[in-house]
Amino acid sequence: MPRLFSLFFLFVFYACSQSSDAYLKKGKELMQQGKTREAIEFINTAIEKNTSNAEAFNLRAVAYYELKEFPNALLDFGQAIKLQPQSYRPYFNRALLYTDENRLDSAFADYNKAATFAPDTADVFLNRGQLLVLMERHTEAIADFEKATRLDANNKQAWYNLGNTYYRQKDFKKATLAFRQTVKLDAQYGKAFYGLGLAQWYDGEKDLGCTNLKQASNLGYGDAGTALAQFCQ
Helix, strand or coil, X not given: CHHHHHHHHHHHHHHHHCCHHHHHHHHHHHHHCCCHHHHHHHHHHHHHHCCCCHHXXXXXXXXXXXXCCHHHHHHHHHHHHHHCCCCHHHHHHHHHHHHHCCCHHHHHHHHHHHHHHCCCCHHHHHHHHHHXXXXXXXXXXXXXXXXXXXXXXXXXXXXXXXXXXXXXXXXXXXXXXXXXXXXXHCCCCHHHHHHHHHHHHHCCCHHHHHHHHHHHHHCCXXXXXXXXXXXXX
């Protein structure tokens, strides 16, 4: 019993000595391990120790978002913004939530804020571009995807989305260029080979198109088989 008692006091002393940032760090680690509910307990303590810790409110909001507890997430995103109004992260993260709720205008407003505060962050423009596609504002989406590729030339998702949006606009030459860059960055990206093959086929490069459709099929992209049967027999 005395041993248990002394261990208890050691734990209490350790817990009391930890800073808000230490609990926040532990919360991040648990979230990376997929232990979101457990992470919230540590983030709660981080906030109790420092009620002005904007990063902790943002992280707890992300945790609630992952758990689909959207009202709690919105409250915490709002508090993070109140505490640190020029940080792009809570705007960026809240935009994801608004998109899930189909509140596209609200999401767009938050991405605009994020772009103002983080004009050199490629993912802001990638995500805003994806939202603009949902809003059927394809010309603006292309501008955002192009900016994302300029900011991060190795962002394969930005290149893929750029190619896909050009393809929807029937600009097959530009779609081909973007898809080529995508597969250069990831030679296992079957969906990108599929897009590249279709863009080339419609641009008159039928043999090259069929070659890339075959590659998409070899990589396991299901729709490629249908396209091969339709275009390459």
